[in-house]
Amino acid sequence: MDAVIxxxxxxxxxxxxxxxxxxxxxxxxxxxxxxxxxxxxxxxIEKYMPFIxxxxxxxxxxxxVPEWTDCNNLHIVLHKDIIPAEYxxxxxxxxxxxxxHRIEGLDEEFLYFNDDMFPVDTCKPEDFFREGKGVxxxxxxxxxxxxxxxxCKNSSNFARKALGFSSSYIFLRPQHICSPxxxxxCYELYDNYENEIKKTVTRLREEKNLNQYLYLDYMFYKxxxxxxxxxxxxxxxxxxxxxxxxxxxxxxxxxxxxxxDVHLSEQKYEELRTAIIEAxxxxxxxxSRFEKA
Numbered sequence: 561m562d563a564v565i566x567x568x569x570x571x572x573x574x575x576x577x578x579x580x581x582x583x584x585x586x587x588x589x590x591x592x593x594x595x596x597x598x599x600x601x602x603x604x605i606e607k608y609m610p611f612i613x614x615x616x617x618x619x620x621x622x623x624x625v626p627e628w629t630d631c632n633n634l635h636i637v638l639h640k641d642i643i644p645a646e647y648x649x650x651x652x653x654x655x656x657x658x659x660x661h662r663i664e665g666l667d668e669e670f671l672y673f674n675d676d677m678f679p680v681d682t683c684k685p686e687d688f689f690r691e692g693k694g695v696x697x698x699x700x701x702x703x704x705x706x707x708x709x710x711x712c713k714n715s716s717n718f719a720r721k722a723l724g725f726s727s728s729y730i731f732l733r734p735q736h737i738c739s740p741x742x743x744x745x746c747y748e749l750y751d752n753y754e755n756e757i758k759k760t761v762t763r764l765r766e767e768k769n770l771n772q773y774l775y776l777d778y779m780f781y782k783x784x785x786x787x788x789x790x791x792x793x794x795x796x797x798x799x800x801x802x803x804x805x806x807x808x809x810x811x812x813x814x815x816x817x818x819x820x821d822v823h824l825s826e827q828k829y830e831e832l833r834t835a836i837i838e839a840x841x842x843x844x845x846x847x848s849r850f851e852k853a
Contacts, residue, residue, distance in 0.1 A: 561669035561689065562614045563605055563738075564637075564660055566653060567624065569594040574623040578649050583764060595821065595833055597675070598626060599851060602634070603844040604679035608815070611685045612671075615850065616663050618642070618656065620649060634850040637663050647761050654711060655761045657772035661746035669694075672739040672772060676819050677792075680812040680843065687815065690786055694740030697789035698780050701733050709733070711771045714760070718770055719777035722753055734776045737790045737816055745784060746775045792816035802835030809843045 571594055576587035605612050616635045619625060625636055639648055642662040669689050688695055704713040716731035760770045779785045793814040795805055
């Protein structure tokens with residue numbers, strides 16, 4: 561199987577100029593902040609997921625590629641390689657997610673990572689795929705409050721409609737972890753409903769968007785998901801301390817960890833960033849093949 565990672569460095573001047581030109585919004589927003597932890601995701605994949613064949617890093621510009629990366633081993637995919645030109649530039653992760661399956665050479669089975677998710681203990685292929693099915697926890701929800709949950713509901717009902725099911729006030733919300741995708745089913749849905757999917761694509765996030773769960777929901781309703789949680793620990797930086805994260809990484813009790821960014825003061829951000837990088841360096845002391853020696 562392959563791994564796909566979407567990444568943005570909001571400190572990149574090229575990206576900032578593009579963002580401000582097309583949105584008239586100051587570029588330095590928390591969801592685009594770079595914590596400097598991408599290399600630890602890559603080290604985690606190498607150390608704990610040796611079954612991963614290729615790793616694809618999806619970015620908007622060449623300038624987004626960190627200078628420490630070894631591009632002989634890390635495959636760089638630009639937005640223009642997979643996203644139709646009329647939707648570029650985009651600063652909306654849900655828009656990018658509609659087109660990930662179009663990466664050239666991508667394996668049938670692939671894991672989609674956000675860059676805040678990290679393998680921290682030994683994983684097995686069957687943790688993510690078994691007998692041609694993806695493995696991930698799927699929960700049913702009723703209240704669609706806020707933009708994110710409304711996008712989840714949009715995605716669930718779109719997948720139901722594509723398979724001839726009626727819409728429902730109950731919607732699916734997959735576990736927040738790396739997503740096990742089947743390329744052939746992504747293509748099946750996209751090819752059959754390309755125009756409808758494209759109508760939901762916007763430059764910035766909107767309530768009408770679909771998100772990556774569209775494809776997982778489609779897999780679920782087709783019977784191609786095993787509803788089982790992938791073992792993971794979630795830290796929200798709104799409440800988690802550097803000490804808690806450091807203690808977890810010293811002796812992980814789960815195979816995966818998600819460290820979720822929130823709005824922080826610049827001082828708090830710098831304090832946490834320094835502590836988290838130190839903890840990851842202790843956990844992953846050596847370079848991966850994705851880094852220049």
